[in-house]
Amino acid sequence: MRVIRQPGVMQRLARRWQREGVRIGFVPTMGYLHEGHLSLVQVARRAVGRSGRVVVSIYVNPTQFGPGEDLDRYPRDLPRDLRLCREAGVDVVFAPDDQSMYPGLPEGRYSTYVVEEQLSRSMEGAARPGHFRGVTTVVAKLFHLVLPDVAVFGAKDWQQAAVIRRMVDNLNFPVRILVAPTVREPDGLAMSSRNAYLNPDERRQATVLFEAIQLARQKVRSGPKPARQLKQDVARLVASRPRARLDYVEFFDSDTLEPVPQVRPGTHMALAVFVGNTRLIDNAKL
Structure with a gap:
């Protein structure tokens, strides 16, 4: 080499x-x-x-x-x-x-x-x-x-x-x-060089990003949901983690990145969350 x-x-x-x-x-x-x-x-x-x-x-x-x-x-x-x-x-x-x-x-x-x-x-x-x-x-x-x-x-x-x-x-x-494809840790956290910043407590709470994706997936299985409602659901989930603070969550078309008012299977989701002082991002197709 x-x-x-x-x-x-x-x-x-x-x-x-x-x-x-x-x-x-x-x-x-x-x-x-x-x-x-x-x-x-x-x-x-x-x-x-x-x-x-x-x-x-x-x-x-x-x-x-x-x-x-x-x-x-x-x-x-x-x-x-x-x-x-x-x-x-x-x-x-x-x-x-x-x-x-x-x-x-x-x-x-x-x-x-x-x-x-x-x-x-x-x-x-x-x-x-x-x-x-x-x-x-x-x-x-x-x-x-x-x-x-x-x-x-x-x-x-x-x-x-x-x-x-x-x-x-x-x-x-x-x-x-x-x-x-995104490579994840066994608990779902997306691998990132910035994960090295996390202390043990923050590392445990950082799984909230993947949990938010799983929550949205579960919500839309029964049919389309308003993006506004899902954003509120994600915000509540993130707020339940003491060290986590939501920066943004968006639901959009995978190709155009245009936001969608109704979220259904196949819609793309992305979010950014501060865990302590570390800003982490994740995304997935629902």
Whole structure:
């Protein structure tokens, strides 16, 4: 396995692979890898085959964090990440630094961003202004550097995947986007690098996100329910956990992300909850 730090080196290698007809699978991450990330690596490997190359990027992207968010304390453990990637059969880890990805950013000389203006407005976009501008910008840059045939994202970040798909379609990126299922702990909590922030009591209460999804599923089995009523039910459930605070819950069309007034099986649900000081997200099709 090769570790590459410089964007130019990554792009030259990817161009060489292209010339040789080698398929490239790509998994962008912010590191602190867990089984969910490794499942994306497996999907990428199946997509490109044994003769293809799988690239994992490890980069905590500063432009997708807002003021007061957890950029500085976001968990990092590159040696462990490299070991996991090696064991998973990754061919290249691309781990750039801020200066190489955003030259001149602290001095105000970096001023080019990619913005999706429709799907990114609601939910995470409303709760974290500027977040998706950072996501689309860094993913566009990574696509230009890694030149993947296939890129794999996790369904846990459903809105992010939808925004990336729209960007790829609108800007004619020659890459196929695959969205792999959310990987969960035995008690239902979606795997996330931010779970590391939780103390034991908070970890127990964090299952409320999955319990809310299960509650909504159970409610709509008997027929369509008003979204307003289900939002109230979810809010009451979250409020029953002392350390939990609901940020938002939405019911929407899986493809368009448009909110729906009536919720039925097949409607998508997403929510964000603060557990202590840790903000967690989850989603699922009901």
